[in-house]
Amino acid sequence: MNDISSPLALKIRGLAKTFERPAVDGLDLTVLGGEFYTLLGPNGAGKTTTLRMVTGLQAPDRGSISIFGVDALADPIGAKRIMAWVSDEPMLYDQFTPMEYLDFVAGLWGVDPGVAETRARELLSCLGLAPHADERCGPFSKGMRQKLALAGALVHEPRLIILDEPFTGLDAASSRVVKDVLREKVRAGCSVIMTTHILEVAERMADRIGVMASGRLIAEGRLDELRLRAGAGDASLEDTFLTLVAQEQAAA
Ligand SMILES: Nc1ncnc2c1ncn2[C@@H]1O[C@H](COP(=O)(O)OP(=O)(O)OP(=O)(O)O)[C@@H](O)[C@H]1O
Numbered sequence: 001m002n003d004i005s006s007p008l009a010l011k012i013r014g015l016a017k018t019f020e021r022p023a024v025d026g027l028d029l030t031v032l033g034g035e036f037y038t039l040l041g042p043n044g045a046g047k048t049t050t051l052r053m054v055t056g057l058q059a060p061d062r063g064s065i066s067i068f069g070v071d072a073l074a075d076p077i078g079a080k081r082i083m084a085w086v087s088d089e090p091m092l093y094d095q096f097t098p099m100e101y102l103d104f105v106a107g108l109w110g111v112d113p114g115v116a117e118t119r120a121r122e123l124l125s126c127l128g129l130a131p132h133a134d135e136r137c138g139p140f141s142k143g144m145r146q147k148l149a150l151a152g153a154l155v156h157e158p159r160l161i162i163l164d165e166p167f168t169g170l171d172a173a174s175s176r177v178v179k180d181v182l183r184e185k186v187r188a189g190c191s192v193i194m195t196t197h198i199l200e201v202a203e204r205m206a207d208r209i210g211v212m213a214s215g216r217l218i219a220e221g222r223l224d225e226l227r228l229r230a231g232a233g234d235a236s237l238e239d240t241f242l243t244l245v246a247q248e249q250a251a252a
Pocket of ligand 1: 019020041042045046048050
């Protein structure tokens with residue numbers, strides 16, 4: 001049952017997926033409207049599998065996923081209309097120029113062509129791709145492709161933006177630009193959930209940080225709350241994170 005007045009950007013309950021072993025193991029996770037949420041965890045913790053289930057790329061074994069009150073399992077198209085997914089290996093059409101790509105993606109979402117063109121130019125400008133707007137994407141660098149994928153994900157003005165490792169392979173200038181665009185989106189009321197291994201990004205950008213291990217959320221909160229939880233005093237996020245994961249492994 002959809003409840004589109006829900007203030008929760010993302011509500012995951014009892015989510016589970018097993019491959020050879022459980023990858024996501026009864027996960028409960030909530031992202032508030034207007035919140036920047038960062039998901040941390042060691043390799044294999046189940047972060048990407050979680051996001052792939054949220055975006056409909058992987059079917060869960062059990063559990064529920066609601067996006068602003070839209071049941072993402074019962075109404076995947078309704079859910080996709082209000083979210084964006086940026087994977088760590090974006091698929092682009094090499095023969096398209098950025099403007100053609102954005103026009104194509106906007107068309108899939110039924111965005112009015114005039115509106116789409118304005119948005120496309122704004123996004124390319126914000127992301128520093130305006131000088132390449134009419135060049136074919138084929139020879140683009142990884143960073144340029146990553147930024148164009150982000151533009152493509154934002155062209156239908158989603159309310160929830162989901163990113164898997166968006167800063168991997170970006171140089172300092174590109175990282176800054178992507179951070180600025182995401183911050184601006186959150187200022188405008190969007191919600192973001194993002195995985196990263198770059199703890200400094202989580203520390204600087206996240207309203208709340210969730211730490212996953214073995215398919216479950218083992219800790220969640222603001223950095224000061226996580227420090228308290230880890231008994232880590234004024235330790236860095238890296239120390240706090242490593243302490244939390246070690247505590248979980250010791251308890252397992
Ligand atoms: N399609 C798949 N088939 C089999 N096993 C899979 C598949 N996808 C993920 N897994 C397994 O599920 C577990 C969780 O993987 P996942 O990619 O979700 O972790 P992650 O936290 O994103 O890790 P990383 O930080 O390394 O990206 C791992 O053990 C992984 O090998």
